[in-house]
Amino acid sequence: MIGAVYVVAAMSDLYDTVERINRIFVSGMLLALGLTAVLGILLSGTITSPIKALTLQVTAVAEGRFDERVPILGNDEIGQLSSAFNEMTERLSEALSINEEENEKLSSILSNMNDGVLATDEIGRVIVANRRARMMLGQEAIEGMTLSECLAIDKAAIAGTLEGKESTRLISRAQDVSEEELVFRASLTPIRRRDKGVVGVIAVLHDVTEAEKLDNSRREFVANVSHELRTPLTTIKSYTEALDDGALAEPPLAERFVGVIRSETERMIRLVNDLLHLSRFDSKQAQLRRQMTDVGEMMEDVVDRFSLQLRQKAITVKVEVDPNLAKVWIDRDGIDQVLDNVVSNAIKYTLDGGSVRLTAGPTESGQLSIAVRDTGIGIPKKDLAHIFDRFYRVDKARSRNMGGTGLGLSIAREIVRANGGSILLDSEPGVGTIVTVTLPMVQEGSEYA
Numbered sequence: 001m002i003g004a005v006y007v008v009a010a011m012s013d014l015y016d017t018v019e020r021i022n023r024i025f026v027s028g029m030l031l032a033l034g035l036t037a038v039l040g041i042l043l044s045g046t047i048t049s050p051i052k053a054l055t056l057q058v059t060a061v062a063e064g065r066f067d068e069r070v071p072i073l074g075n076d077e078i079g080q081l082s083s084a085f086n087e088m089t090e091r092l093s094e095a096l097s098i099n100e101e102e103n104e105k106l107s108s109i110l111s112n113m114n115d116g117v118l119a120t121d122e123i124g125r126v127i128v129a130n131r132r133a134r135m136m137l138g139q140e141a142i143e144g145m146t147l148s149e150c151l152a153i154d155k156a157a158i159a160g161t162l163e164g165k166e167s168t169r170l171i172s173r174a175q176d177v178s179e180e181e182l183v184f185r186a187s188l189t190p191i192r193r194r195d196k197g198v199v200g201v202i203a204v205l206h207d208v209t210e211a212e213k214l215d216n217s218r219r220e221f222v223a224n225v226s227h228e229l230r231t232p233l234t235t236i237k238s239y240t241e242a243l244d245d246g247a248l249a250e251p252p253l254a255e256r257f258v259g260v261i262r263s264e265t266e267r268m269i270r271l272v273n274d275l276l277h278l279s280r281f282d283s284k285q286a287q288l289r290r291q292m293t294d295v296g297e298m299m300e301d302v303v304d305r306f307s308l309q310l311r312q313k314a315i316t317v318k319v320e321v322d323p324n325l326a327k328v329w330i331d332r333d334g335i336d337q338v339l340d341n342v343v344s345n346a347i348k349y350t351l352d353g354g355s356v357r358l359t360a361g362p363t364e365s366g367q368l369s370i371a372v373r374d375t376g377i378g379i380p381k382k383d384l385a386h387i388f389d390r391f392y393r394v395d396k397a398r399s400r401n402m403g404g405t406g407l408g409l410s411i412a413r414e415i416v417r418a419n420g421g422s423i424l425l426d427s428e429p430g431v432g433t434i435v436t437v438t439l440p441m442v443q444e445g446s447e448y449a
């Protein structure tokens with residue numbers, strides 16, 4: 001019995017101990033769990049917050065903001081990733097700004113270029129056009145149009161370029177502002193990409209209006225000179241042949257023929273001299289020899305030189321000089337030549353019994369103005385704009401019969417310009433013509449002297 005009691009007591013002790021041990025285990029486990037949770041939270045925080053910061057930075061870079069940086073919180077893997085990312089951001093920002101700079105340079109070169117530039121995509125639609133191209137084509141909204149539409153050329157040319165062929169063509173276009181035509185050379189070049197082949201066309205438009213004009217006037221000039229020389233040469237040839245064929249045996253006839261040959265030869269010499277004179281002005285080799293000149297006296301001398309012709313045509317002449325006009329410092333020989341031509345025109349193109357009036361005086365702005373008025377046949381309005389052009393004659397046949405080549409007024413204008421002045425011609429058919437020469441009154445030793 002006693003033994004049983006002992007056993008019971010020993011068992012309850014054992015249960016107590018087991019109970020205590022269990023409690024210690026449970027609380028130890030709870031403590032460990034709690035500690036693990038706290039540690040877990042702390043650890044995850046140190047990993048996620050740099051990753052969050054990195055994510056924010058990636059978003060910022062994606063949106064184009066390169067000024068922010070990820071904080072580097074240690075030397076671990078995340079720290080290294082952050083610093084690598086910062087470095088990448090910096091490089092990217094540098095590369096982008098270099099790219100932007102290049103783009104700006106390119107677009108400023110394009111917009112300041114004197115040539116028009118158009119670029120198209122692979123189907124020939126314009127994607128880039130510079131300012132000059134818009135101006136030359138007279139179109140503001142070019143982008144989106146096809147190149148063949150813009151340049152008004154056939155589609156085949158653009159298609160050819162898209163197949164890789166280069167080509168050049170001259171295009172002329174009427175301008176809105178002036179009546180003059182704009183002529184430009186369009187060079188079409190394919191844009192090639194190494195991996196994709198031809199991806200578009202570049203058209204460069206070069207303005208050649210002036211060059212074309214010059215070329216035309218040169219051609220015209222050569223044609224004019226040849227024509228002017230051919231006429232007397234043909235006459236001389238036929239008269240020489242006539243002399244050869246027996247006219248020599250008839251002295252009165254021979255004399256007349258020789259007279260014609262001489263006058264045609266003189267005409268050619270005059271023409272060649274005029275051309276030489278003009279070429280000296282063109283190459284700026286003409287020299288001014290200024291001298292103190294009494295304008296009244298100079299004008300009387302001119303009239304004297306034409307007295308025979310004036311008398312023959314019964315043309316009355318008057319010279320009026322402003323008494324306030326003092327002696328002037330001018331290129332006497334040059335101005336003499338100008339007046340000779342203007343007065344000879346006035347006499348040539350005035351019918352018998354008409355009158356010619358020469359006047360001279362100072363203008364309001366203190367220049368010397370010399371005017372020659374006639375009561376001649378006049379010049380139609382449409383011809384006035386060309387009257388100073390080389391070889392220009394209103395009535396070619398009439399003028400040539402009078403020995404004119406149409407160079408007189410162009411030489412006169414060159415001389416007056418070389419003297420720093422200007423020459424104007426106004427006329428009314430059937431009423432008369434007035435030619436006004438305005439010259440600066442130069443002081444001895446000044447810039448024009």
Ligand SMILES: Nc1ncnc2c1ncn2[C@@H]1O[C@H](COP(=O)(O)OP(=O)(O)OP(=O)(O)O)[C@@H](O)[C@H]1O
Binds near residue numbers: 379
């Ligand atoms: N006073 C004028 N009245 C009418 N027509 C004129 C007058 N002056 C010039 N013209 C016209 O202008 C043209 C050009 O004149 P310009 O003096 O240059 O040549 P030209 O007299 O024919 O020849 P050149 O002077 O070389 O002998 C003339 O052919 C003529 O038709």
Ligand SMILES: [Mg+2]
Binds near residue numbers: 341342344345408409
């Ligand atoms: Mg003349």
